Amino acid sequence: MATIFQRIGAATSLSYSIDTKTSRRSLSERKASFVVVRSDATKINTGLNRIGGRVDHLITNAVATKADTLAASTASKPGHEVLLFEALKEGLEEEMERDARVCVMGEDVGHYGGSYKVTKGLAPKFGDLRVLDTPIAENSFTGMGIGAAMTGLRPVIEGMNMGFLLLAFNQISNNCGMLHYTSGGQFKIPVVIRGPGGVGRQLGAEHSQRLESYFQSIPGIQMVACSTPYNAKGLMKAAIRSDNPVILFEHVLLYNLKETIPDEEYVLNLEEAEMVRPGQHVTILTYSRMRYHVMQAAKTLVNKGYDPEVIDIRSLKPFDLHTIGNSVKKTHRVLIVEECMRTGGIGASLTAAINENFQDYLDAPIVCLSSQDVPTPYAGTLEEWTVVQPPQIVAAVEQLCQ
Amino acid sequence: MTLARRSSGFLKPLSTACSSSFLHRRPYSTDDTTTITVETSVPFTGHNCEPPSRSVDTNPKELMTFFTDMALMRRMEIAADSLYKSKLIRGFCHLYDGQEAVSIGMEAAITKKDCIITAYRDHCLFLGRGGTLLESFAELMGRTAGCSNGKGGSMHFYKKEACFYGGHGIVGAQVPLGCGLAFAQKYRKEGHVTFTMYGDGAANQGQLFEALNMAALWDLPAILVCENNHYGMGTAEWRAAKSPAYYKRGDYVPGLKVDGMDAFAVKQACKFAKEHVLKNGPIILEMDTYRYHGHSMSDPGSTYRTRDEISGVRQERDPIERIRKLILAHDLATEKELKDIEKQARKEVDEAIVKAKESPMPDEPELFTNVYRKGFGVESFGADRKELRTTLP
Numbered sequence: 001m002a003t004i005f006q007r008i009g010a011a012t013s014l015s016y017s018i019d020t021k022t023s024r025r026s027l028s029e030r031k032a033s034f035v036v037v038r039s040d041a042t043k044i045n046t047g048l049n050r051i052g053g054r055v056d057h058l059i060t061n062a063v064a065t066k067a068d069t070l071a072a073s074t075a076s077k078p079g080h081e082v083l084l085f086e087a088l089k090e091g092l093e094e095e096m097e098r099d100a101r102v103c104v105m106g107e108d109v110g111h112y113g114g115s116y117k118v119t120k121g122l123a124p125k126f127g128d129l130r131v132l133d134t135p136i137a138e139n140s141f142t143g144m145g146i147g148a149a150m151t152g153l154r155p156v157i158e159g160m161n162m163g164f165l166l167l168a169f170n171q172i173s174n175n176c177g178m179l180h181y182t183s184g185g186q187f188k189i190p191v192v193i194r195g196p197g198g199v200g201r202q203l204g205a206e207h208s209q210r211l212e213s214y215f216q217s218i219p220g221i222q223m224v225a226c227s228t229p230y231n232a233k234g235l236m237k238a239a240i241r242s243d244n245p246v247i248l249f250e251h252v253l254l255y256n257l258k259e260t261i262p263d264e265e266y267v268l269n270l271e272e273a274e275m276v277r278p279g280q281h282v283t284i285l286t287y288s289r290m291r292y293h294v295m296q297a298a299k300t301l302v303n304k305g306y307d308p309e310v311i312d313i314r315s316l317k318p319f320d321l322h323t324i325g326n327s328v329k330k331t332h333r334v335l336i337v338e339e340c341m342r343t344g345g346i347g348a349s350l351t352a353a354i355n356e357n358f359q360d361y362l363d364a365p366i367v368c369l370s371s372q373d374v375p376t377p378y379a380g381t382l383e384e385w386t387v388v389q390p391p392q393i394v395a396a397v398e399q400l401c402q
Numbered sequence: 403m404t405l406a407r408r409s410s411g412f413l414k415p416l417s418t419a420c421s422s423s424f425l426h427r428r429p430y431s432t433d434d435t436t437t438i439t440v441e442t443s444v445p446f447t448g449h450n451c452e453p454p455s456r457s458v459d460t461n462p463k464e465l466m467t468f469f470t471d472m473a474l475m476r477r478m479e480i481a482a483d484s485l486y487k488s489k490l491i492r493g494f495c496h497l498y499d500g501q502e503a504v505s506i507g508m509e510a511a512i513t514k515k516d517c518i519i520t521a522y523r524d525h526c527l528f529l530g531r532g533g534t535l536l537e538s539f540a541e542l543m544g545r546t547a548g549c550s551n552g553k554g555g556s557m558h559f560y561k562k563e564a565c566f567y568g569g570h571g572i573v574g575a576q577v578p579l580g581c582g583l584a585f586a587q588k589y590r591k592e593g594h595v596t597f598t599m600y601g602d603g604a605a606n607q608g609q610l611f612e613a614l615n616m617a618a619l620w621d622l623p624a625i626l627v628c629e630n631n632h633y634g635m636g637t638a639e640w641r642a643a644k645s646p647a648y649y650k651r652g653d654y655v656p657g658l659k660v661d662g663m664d665a666f667a668v669k670q671a672c673k674f675a676k677e678h679v680l681k682n683g684p685i686i687l688e689m690d691t692y693r694y695h696g697h698s699m700s701d702p703g704s705t706y707r708t709r710d711e712i713s714g715v716r717q718e719r720d721p722i723e724r725i726r727k728l729i730l731a732h733d734l735a736t737e738k739e740l741k742d743i744e745k746q747a748r749k750e751v752d753e754a755i756v757k758a759k760e761s762p763m764p765d766e767p768e769l770f771t772n773v774y775r776k777g778f779g780v781e782s783f784g785a786d787r788k789e790l791r792t793t794l795p
Contacts, residue, residue: 135612137609139612171579
């Protein structure tokens, strides 16, 4: 995996007198057992005094290593097994312990524990003000979070479903994305806006929306999509630590994925893509739930003699054109598999970006498989037909590789 | 020409000691020990609360400061008007003349650690918070010396050190932000308050009620100030709101109606509100004020109201005139001295404009700065990763 571990920095000095249960003892214990992994999978053990030492070694070429399976982590064994929502919770909890300015706000995140249990147990631990149950007023609690971020707090705003954040679009676009620019750099907005989106199991049209396409043009924000417990925790931590507003897209159907993740603390790079399966014949770019459809199709393809390279792009804004570019240079064929709509979706932007940058390396036009441009129907069979299914991916690869 | 002063025999003669007001000018009176009691023009009206008393204590220094600062603000807005007409300021320009008392009175009652956030009519509030004329004019003209480096414009004045959070273009969107500021103040247990300002037009926005609900629910130190200038752009308040009693709209949240053209009423109300809010949660202040200009420079301001109305308000309720009468009544300065102050203000404004015109327009690289904040993590740009940078925490 071409992921980079970042050392968790020196203990932050909490300059606010807030009663939180900051467990500094456990933080220093964790610091000692840090592992840094370079993109070529060699490990360096860092001590506490190697500030800045690793800079030269990072990402000169993000060529994939022979990745282990999804379930393995590249840190020292054995790790612990978690479900994806637990991984998110771990990431969030660690960050809240580390920095007293991190707080959560959203509907039912406190006493109820979160509608997907991502914030379960946090309210009794950190108090009602740090894990804030808001009324059903997305526009204003998102605005509230942004206002709090302007003063230096680091709120994590949860939308119970990404579709509800459409009500907060004004706050996200105008205030969250633009304030750093229009104030001439005076204010930074270190918010994380997270929530589940995507097509679930017959949830209906309004609860199956893919908002990444609507948000992607907003200048000033970053978007990431997690797909495994490992990258969910890493991206959550990176998003909280980033000084930019980050929108973390989770998926309703992925919350119960199980994986073994490292015991040590790790943070992933927000702007980097993940090499899921290196290959030679075709580059398949995907993210979130479609990664699993692609891997399923990959099994079939391997049996048929193809060698697809699968990349989980993870970073939806900005695109990791380096990893993608290296892959395109190698395979010369690109297939994009996404859950977004065909019109104006992430795939459409990615197609344009790859065409602009790597046109010379392409042997065939880019094929983009996306969901149909329809509101997601309720009926199960129809819903299946709106999203991309593995047989379609197999057919597309066969077509592309002719 | 020194003037013999007598007023209870306590006043000192003219001195040139610097006052703590925000711009360099020679104060005519530095006496802040004499108490002068002023009655507000109309009594306060309370909703769910006991209104404060009509008698406000002040002193000569404060009176002179009010006059000087308001004269400066008025002059700045009028200069902005002519700059707009000579096409040096483009786009939107919303002027605050007529409403200066709100800014001045508020500043007199609070500290620079209390936050203020407002909508797009923010030039004078920026000045009140400690912004300079140069920064204002440069920003209006889009130059690099502006407070937002020329990238914000008229509607995006900010001053972080003075806790002035802007400067927002979308009507009503600043109210949830203001409640967020109050939330952060409560989170940090700082003991400061936030003044979230909006207009009578924005008072009909849903997000205002959502934010008010949350502020009341969690006892946030938020003071919602409705600057009611009776016209939401071109629509009179009685045509837009079923109940134009904006101070009552909080229902369970107490409210106070204040004469916004009287700086002392504003000062008293803000002081009262600050004390109230630190103990009891949010309060709404409705400032009954008036703007002489139209909604913005593209609005003549006379199609939906008569010129008689405008000049009537200017005759009877102008905030600067009120202070002038008070100063003359208490014999703190002569007519001529006050005129000199106004001339001085004009001079300062003209100088600032000249300086602002000299400031350059931003260069092309400025287009891409401050979109993102370079922070934790590795950032990569473009296909060849030429600009690869790592910053460690």
